[in-house]
Amino acid sequence: MAAAPRPAERPPDLTTTRAPFIEEARAQGEIYIEQPYELYSPENQSTWHRLLERMHDPWARYANHRFLEGMAKLHLAPDHIPHLDEINRFMQPLTGFRARAVSGYVPSYIFFDCLRRREFPTTVTIRDGAHLEYLPEPDIFHDVAGHVPMHTDPAFANALVRFGTAAAAAAERAAGSAQDPEKLHRLTSNIRAMSRFFWFSVEFGLMRSTPERPAGELKVYGSGLLSSFGEIAHAIEAPEVERRPFEIERVVNQPCEIDHYQPLLFIVDSFDHLYELVSELERWMRDGKLDDVAPGEPAVSEADLASFLRKH
Numbered sequence: 001m002a003a004a005p006r007p008a009e010r011p012p013d014l015t016t017t018r019a020p021f022i023e024e025a026r027a028q029g030e031i032y033i034e035q036p037y038e039l040y041s042p043e044n045q046s047t048w049h050r051l052l053e054r055m056h057d058p059w060a061r062y063a064n065h066r067f068l069e070g071m072a073k074l075h076l077a078p079d080h081i082p083h084l085d086e087i088n089r090f091m092q093p094l095t096g097f098r099a100r101a102v103s104g105y106v107p108s109y110i111f112f113d114c115l116r117r118r119e120f121p122t123t124v125t126i127r128d129g130a131h132l133e134y135l136p137e138p139d140i141f142h143d144v145a146g147h148v149p150m151h152t153d154p155a156f157a158n159a160l161v162r163f164g165t166a167a168a169a170a171a172e173r174a175a176g177s178a179q180d181p182e183k184l185h186r187l188t189s190n191i192r193a194m195s196r197f198f199w200f201s202v203e204f205g206l207m208r209s210t211p212e213r214p215a216g217e218l219k220v221y222g223s224g225l226l227s228s229f230g231e232i233a234h235a236i237e238a239p240e241v242e243r244r245p246f247e248i249e250r251v252v253n254q255p256c257e258i259d260h261y262q263p264l265l266f267i268v269d270s271f272d273h274l275y276e277l278v279s280e281l282e283r284w285m286r287d288g289k290l291d292d293v294a295p296g297e298p299a300v301s302e303a304d305l306a307s308f309l310r311k312h
């Protein structure tokens with residue numbers, strides 16, 4: 001039997017964590033890249049196909065109807081990985097949002113500031129087809145099939161922009177903090193609060209299907225759930241999951257749990273409600289009410305802090 005080819009001999013592809021094109025871009029410090037479409041291998045294409053096909057039924061059952069409408073508007077096809085340019089042609093006229101290819105992790109100020117400009121930093125690599133559920137980092141399926149359809153909804157898009165203005169408020173407050181431990185603590189806390197809010201809404205949020213009926217059915221709008229074959233049903237059906245109304249105080253002090261299914265999820269009534277909540281978050285920030293949130297996940301890295309401090 002022939003030995004498996006060593007990585008150096010493998011034909012180029014765009015598999016998560018082992019794409020030379022991406023490693024090179026990162027080594028050059030390039031955050032924004034072009035989507036190198038010709039590098040997707042047949043295996044990458046087949047992974048996309050399998051991922052999209054198997055979500056068909058769970059989405060029909062559990063996804064928020066705005067997501068399903070967005071999916072239809074973007075014309076995502078199971079037979080090929082989408083070209084970001086094509087998606088943007090459909091999306092930009094709807095809300096001004098566009099998907100912009102990035103080489104990987106984006107420091108948090110840069111990420112939020114992209115949202116303010118209606119750009120969504122979008123991963124172009126795709127997970128290893130041998131491990132469809134395992135995700136060492138976001139991939140194009142999570143970003144494009146999980147996030148991007150939501151960006152066709154004007155109220156949701158406005159809520160994302162509002163995260164960007166909240167981040168700008170945090171950067172403004174942090175001006176001149178680099179040498180002041182107390183101010184750095186404050187900034188770390190502000191970033192942690194925003195990240196938790198984002199996590200429990202944009203990534204893992206639930207919504208009432210009919211806001212006027214508080215006991216109405218729950219649907220999923222969080223992209224971490226929408227892109228997970230296993231967790232989407234668990235989020236709605238599992239009796240052990242705690243599902244609570246979205247309260248800012250609770251959310252910003254709630255450490256994220258990142259490597260297993262979420263035991264605690266938060267519910268909003270509508271995307272207008274979400275927008276109001278993000279606006280309230282910004283007010284809390286300006287009033288100093290996010291300066292000392294509970295410690296714990298997510299970690300705030302040096303790169304995250306520097307991205308806020310460089311702003312001024």
Ligand SMILES: [Fe+2]
Pocket residue numbers: 138142143147203223224
């Ligand atoms: Fe995400």
